[in-house]
Amino acid sequence: MIKFALGRLLQAIPVLLVVITATFFLVHSAPGGPFSADKAVPPEVIKALEAQYNLDQPVWQQYFNYLGDVVKGDFGPSFKYSGRTVNELIAAGLPTTAELAFYAMLIAVGIGVLAGVTASLRPNTMQDYVPMTAAMIGICMPSFLLGPLLVLVFGIYLDWLPISGWGDIPGDKILPSITLGTGYAAYIARLSRGGMLEVLSQDYIRTARAKGLSEPLIIIKHALRGGLIPVVAFLGPAFAGLLGGSFVVETIFQIPGLGRFYVQAAFNRDYTLILGMTVFFSTLIIVFNLLSDMLAIWLNPKLRQEIRGTK
Amino acid sequence: MAILEVDGLKVYFHTRNGIVKAVDDVSFSVDSGETLAIVGESGSGKSVTCYSLLDLLPKPPAKIEGGTALFNGKDLLTCNTAEMREHRCNDIAVIFQDPMTSLNPFLTIGEQLIEPLIYHPNMDQRQGRSAAREKAIALLDEVGIINPENRFDSYPHEFSGGMRQRVMIAMALITEPKLLICDEPTTALDVTIQAQILELIKQLQQTRNVAVIFISHDLGVVAGIADKVIVMCEGTIREAGDTDRVFYRTQDKYTKKLLDAIPEGPKTILNRSDVSDNLVEVSHLKTYFIDQTHVQGGTGDRFIKAVDDISLTIARGEILGLVGESGSGKSTLGRSILQLAPTTAGTVKFQGQTLTGLNPKQLVPWRKKMQMIFQDPYASLNPRMTVFETLSEPLLYHGVATSKNIGHQVRQLMDDVGLAQSQLRKYPHEFSGGQRQRIAIGRAIATKPDFIIADEPVSALDVTIQAQILDLILNLVERHNLTMMFISHDLSVVRYISDRVIIMNRGVIVEQGKTEAVWANPEASYTKNLLAAIPLADPEAERARINNR
């Protein structure tokens, strides 16, 4: 299993290389340099700035320099936040975003699986229609619409919960987490319903019934493992989606996290920050995809043994 | 006193298209130590009858509309969930048809075996894990699992089909049931394995004195083991009685039809083979596949030798039977001869022309002369083409018909295979399995080929339909002067239809010769075992055969 994981990690290296290369050249081919923005700056100042950031070197050399730095885990200085490195900015925003993503994931998996499994137990009854209609609404209610609506209702009209910040006032983490988690809860509900329905129609569930096992035991022990494999495999892509979603949610709720930095960096044309964060996000997403893939494989004894057998 | 007494059982399915009376007024009883066989074709309601006893039917659409099923005096149909669990745990166990899908692939077989003991609804009877484990291992040993201690922690996919069914049997017996329901327990298995499993069930029944309800579509399987037989059709009982009475003094017309439909004895039509004229010559043919599961291993066999150095000839006008169990490579051999599977080495000659090495374009004129009939009538027709489109495709493509006379030609083809001409514009899903197979046969004979390979053409069909299709094939062979290679796992069918047989195992030919000569005097021990395992629809002969083993 460890060898398999290492093998997969090795496969991730070319992907990362593609990401870094593509991002680097994309950013460097952008019309207009980072300093040609707003006001007319004297040419000598630009020269000096370019020298400071090594922008006067040929692009190829810059690329390999950057590659070397990235391998060492150094994303270089930020263009706009003078005196701060990209590493510092990521380190500043990461805990907040990680916490937000964690709560959102908890909501997504907890509510999603519960709703999906509940619906699958009595298909085509109210027990199925109610959670599945709710899930459909969740899917059709994107975070950038749900967030403002929640703010309007719970923050402004009812005045129950704070509408901005993170960790400043008690309860200010609730609305952002719900906003970010709801869409994925809805998607996971649909996935787990589908997976459970598939498994519950299998012959071996009938066998378990014929053995006289109780219905809860059949569902927990015989059905859940197979039924939730699609959900497990989805966790990786869901994580990637959560990172993307954090752009919106952190903007709406004014949360000082990575997502907001990224959007701001995009508007500020802070190229080193964008570059560094893209590489960082990509690495995270690839690692999480890997983890959820491996978990899905590990849950299936046949695949697990095939991996053991070949290594 | 009867341990189970079913009276007036009615189970209806409430579907969108109306009510289907799956079981309609069925009554029977079983004693301890007795074996009752329920025989019927698909849709007869034989499985539904038994599943309704244990409340295993999906409700809806199924609904029990009436009747009683008294188990030791208590009605199974009206008991509550807790009582039903007690019955399932203590009294009645089921062996299902397909051991592959009936065992949970995510749990070890040991875990699945001990479940009914360690989660027993009755606290007094609940056992600890280690006690249950010991009992399970002893039982695994008894059903013939070698090295049960180690195998206890294996997953279902690590067993062969026959071994899996043994595990299934152990699982059914672990609660020491008083009634054992076997739902087609050997249908998914090869004939030699089937014989072993039947023997095992019989032996376990005698040592434990349990009552057995044995569900099967195969009268041959039933003949040797049943004390009483019920014949069901379309939800009702057509005939019931002692086994000998039902087989030897048959009263009901449908039962007679079933018995008559079983292919038995040698071929009755003329052998038309012209030995001087070899239509097909295969020499040293090899078809290897790369073994996907071993690619990374590096050492040992990296190929599956599906066809391993086979040479044979087929004379013009001959019907050659090709027999083998699953995995013998018989289907691959057929496809290799027709150049539908890539061959590794060797040559195939057809009418003196070497086919191996020809490119697809060069093969086209030869394709017209050799055709194939496939096994699965559901997969062998394009679901989005009407019968007319399916049948006209080969006719037009090979220039047998022109757009002017195509209508006439297709209608003639429909007549040939016994389908009503008015159904030309219908789609495959609107036909039954037997009718679809007729369409597929029509497609195969459309180009008036000389040679047809039929790959298990009747094994997916019910026995009465099977008889009709076999007759159709024999009829067409005679009328159109066809040469045929008939591939089947079913020895009786092959004997009934072939002039000569080839017996294949693991990619090589084990034995070949004139059909009757091989039956009378099998030489290879593999052939002997195979022939000895054929169940006969004759209770006395069958009992004698079992006792001789």
Add this chain to the structure above:
Amino acid sequence: MAEPVKDMTKEFEEHGSSLWKDAWIKLRKNHMALFGLSVLVILIFSSLLTPWIAPYSYEAQNLDLGATAPSMAHWLGTDIFGRDMLTRIMYGGRVSLMVGFIATAVALVIGILWGATAGFFGGRIDALMMRIVDILYALPFMIFIVLLMVVFGRNILLLFLAIGAVEWLTMARIVRGQVMALRNLEFVEAANSLGLSQWTIIRRHIIPNTLGPVIVYTTLTIPSVMLLEAFLSFLGLGIQPPESSWGLLINYGVETMEEYPWLLMFPGIALSLTLFALNFLGDGLRDALDPRTSKD
């Protein structure tokens, strides 16, 4: 002589019911899917005819009027510049729908060609092509699109290409899976044994049988593309003024939602309703076209 012949042909033409027809009958029974279909049809027509049926002109401002609540003159109210919201939403919908359809079409073409080629040839070609898809799958596309928008400016054409480039991956996988499964089915083998050319087999036997899942996935791709566009526009990285889209309208609505909540509500409802309709239609189509449910 003509009469009896006519009668005979009548007798022969006992028409069967194709799987398409069966699917349509099933879809007709599904109220939610029908609702989705009608919403979609209405949207398409209103988008096509917007310049003629919109109550006001797109640029018309009325600064004196300012933001007003829904009224008889302005059914959905006006924005802070006094522009009619119904008109704005209709024009925005045009853009949103266009992005949805065009980007999906891009995804469809690439995905089908790629997936069908890989599935039909199999072997090494398939392994290589699907490996590329796997690698692309691992890329964080959402971030890439943001990056692309930042670097090259908010170009609508680029947006189509970028979104289409993400969505084709799944389509390629679906098509390939279908083709692989079909390739091993006996009716394709039967076509081979008839000596039909590969192209004929693809055209007559493979393509008609892959259409079902492709239609379903297309229906479900359109809403996810529209969502992506709205997401980017909301962040200010998608459609730019003076063009408008629902995502952008929602963005403006959020800024003033405390004072003028209808400026958020109506574009939000428009977007959600459309997504709802398309998703229900997709689900309905999946049920109707699923061969497993067509047997009973």
